[in-house]
Amino acid sequence: MALSYAIYDVFTDRQLEGNPLAVVFGADWLEDGAMQAIAQEFNLSETVFIRRPGGAAHTAKLRIFTPSQELPFAGHPTVGAAVAIAEAQHGAIEEGIDLVQVLEEKVGPVRCAVRLKAGQASFAEFDLPRKSVRLDARFDRQAIADALSLKLSQIGFENHVPSFWSAGAPFVMVPVHDVAAASSIEFDSLRWEQLTPMAEGRLAAAYVYCRGGVNHT
Structure with a gap:
């Protein structure tokens, strides 16, 4: 089965700068070994896999992998995934949109605020799911x-x-x-x-x- 993916440059508004992230959509059927192998193939600091959420009020479930292991939580994959999901849902926009997502990660539910801007880089931030x-x-x-x-x-x-x-x-x-x-x-x-x-x-x-x-x- 074919998968769609996108590469995002996080923490920047310029292409080929910031922190690159691979975002893989529709990854519900992928087993852990396959996700790890795909992350190794991308060979970026992290690859995030978008899956259906377990909670009805939640937006999506994330699985985050480095080339060598899975992470329970990471900041730039959370930001990039939130933007990627919002842009995939809304497509090209003529006016700005503000929305809230809840993303399921292994560390717990993560509340994200996303702002889509017409013709500009999108923005996202999140509440820490746990204090250190x-x-x-x-x-x-x-x-x-x-x-x-x-x-x-x-x-x-x-x-x-x-x-x-x-x-x-x-x-x-x-x-x-x-x-x-x-x-x-x-x-x-x-x-x-x-x-x-x-x-x-x-x-x-x-x-x-x-x-x-x-x-x-």
Whole structure:
């Protein structure tokens, strides 16, 4: 059976910029392995599959895959899917339309507000389905430094130390000394897998941050 899909550039109003996303429509009959294989074929950071909702008041059910695994929730697939569904439903418009969707994701129902604009890029935003909570974990800072190819002295700043959080997708928050440290990271996935904790059935990813930024205003 043929499937229709679209490629969206999220977080931008210009083509070939922003964060690309593959959106696959009518994916109800696809099994997990097939969705994973399709996501691998697209080889984008995420591919979202649109399915019929389980709740009568909901708009659609989303399954979100990276090239290597399924995610219970992710921001740019939620935004892109909300816009894609609205544009598919309404087609070309002569006047702007504001609407609300509820998208079913593994983390829970996600309420989205969508604005379609005639002749302009559409807009969407969502309410967080869950607040982040801090989980118990202890970290070997040297092991974290080794996994990121950094010096021990580059891990942490002021009172910021590595910590473990989840709002459906678990992350180890890793503060690094400055932008130079962040830009010099060479990630060793095998070392990371040996040190990172597990929550909600998956190993935690690394979320690296620092003070300052590039073109920060």
